[in-house]
Amino acid sequence: LIKNKDDIKKTSGTKYANNPNLQLLNQHIDCENLAVVGTPCMMQALLKSHIYNFKTPNIEKVKFRIGIFCMESFPYESILEIAKRLSVEINNIKKMDINKGKFFIYPKNGEPKNIPIKEITSLAREDCEY
Incomplete structure (x- = not known):
């Protein structure tokens, strides 16, 4: 707020x-x-x-x-898995973004990391499949 x-x-x-x-x-x-x-x-x-x-x-x-635009949403457990795959501690995430077919994690410290959406689609909420 x-x-x-x-x-x-x-x-x-x-x-x-x-x-x-x-x-x-x-x-x-x-x-x-x-x-x-x-x-x-x-x-x-x-x-x-x-x-x-x-x-x-x-x-x-x-x-x-x-x-705001949204392609997919991920349960917290999925965010933990994505962060793990990208070797980013969950408490070190500044923001996340989906752009050009990739899921980006911006750590508070360090360079952004990304993973192709097609590699994590199975982790998205089923409700978000439009």
Whole structure:
């Protein structure tokens, strides 16, 4: 959760793992207008929360929904496996990216490492096969 525009660039990048980002809406938020940035499945969950009146706290404060492109998502166990294959400690991951048919891991220290998507497709969530 960021509260000023200067922090936007600090949060760029996606970690292609399942996590409950929308739970942040459950916190006490002292803002009147919120923007949510997320993958297509997150945007769908946000929309369903609103349409079906799931009593999600702060849902009425969400004024902007910004969807980002996503090819695949990986369970945490799969991220651990990918990091292992690339010899990167999970706690040393700054960000991840999918680009030009490759999955990239950017360590906090050191050069980015990558693996072809076709080598890890079996590790992706089945729900992400569009």
